[in-house]
Amino acid sequence: MSADPLLRHEDSEEATPRQRFLLEDTGFDEVPPKYRRFYRKWKGPGDTLAPNEVVCPVCKVVIRSTRELRPGDRVYCMPCMSRLVVVRAEDGGFEARVAY
């Protein structure tokens, strides 16, 4: 059985335990209440992303996870219904790519 490529992680990074995050409601109101804590508004170029956050390239909402994100992680953007995979960006940070 082959592993889901979206769930495969870089070995060296996976050896380090991930930070965990307690997500709180940020007032994002575009998804049903039980999912709201997983999203927040992107505040523009000055906005700093936490290690558990990535911007959706389709609709520019910030996607949040309960754990530190790493390349290969799968995340979902519910506001625009997109499945995404976290990749390392050219600047060394993380970005999300759409996985159709």
Next chain:
Amino acid sequence: MERAIRDEAVDVHALEPEAFLEEVHSFEFWFHSVQGYLAGQTFGHRPDVQGAPLAPHERERLVTVLCNYCVGETAALEGASGLVSIAPNRLTKVFLATQVADEGRHLEVLLHRLGELGVPSPETEIERRASRSLLHFKRRLLELVQSRDWEAAIFAQNVILEAMEFTVFQSHARTADLVTREVLQGIVKDERRHIGFGENELGRRLQASPHIRARIGEVKKELDHWVLESFEETLREIGVPNEERPELGRNYLEVVARLGFA
């Protein structure tokens, strides 16, 4: 069928892809989403919000812009409702039913806003002020729907038209009077679902059937001109400076690039 998601503490990112798609295409998801930002509003804005009086030339430009938004929303309403019958499966049919409701609401709140601005007969005014390029785009979109060309129609409506509206409405909301701003911000929240549906549905189709790429490329080539012309006209009317327009057009270019049409 028992719904896959019940737990209030569910980790959305741990969902299986099928469960995620089932959830976000559902009427249940749509209902609880729009309730979050439309509850308590009247015709798309808080009832106690008042717009500052507009100077005659500002009002004139706003009326023209809103009339053309109505043309776009009518195209999307007629397009989405026609697409329900050719949608390939239950999830896409149900999602499009929610989009029809969204588009109907958009048209209604924009017509109401025209009424608030003192336009006595909005429908007549729309006919008088409608952009030629936008009308042409609408006609071609509806032809694609009538020809039952699912991929081309989804591309025209949920990728091209929705991407343009998403960008223009966001930009306009930043400078609009308070009432118009709230109306547009509510519409933008709906548009996120529509653009995402279009890009993801088409992306999946292109992956499964690469041979359709050439046909979609032809549709893009044909419609790009009309869309960009209409985009330019609207940005000019809402007063976006020339130097900011390429930046706004980038959103559309990014979408088509992700789909492999750069």
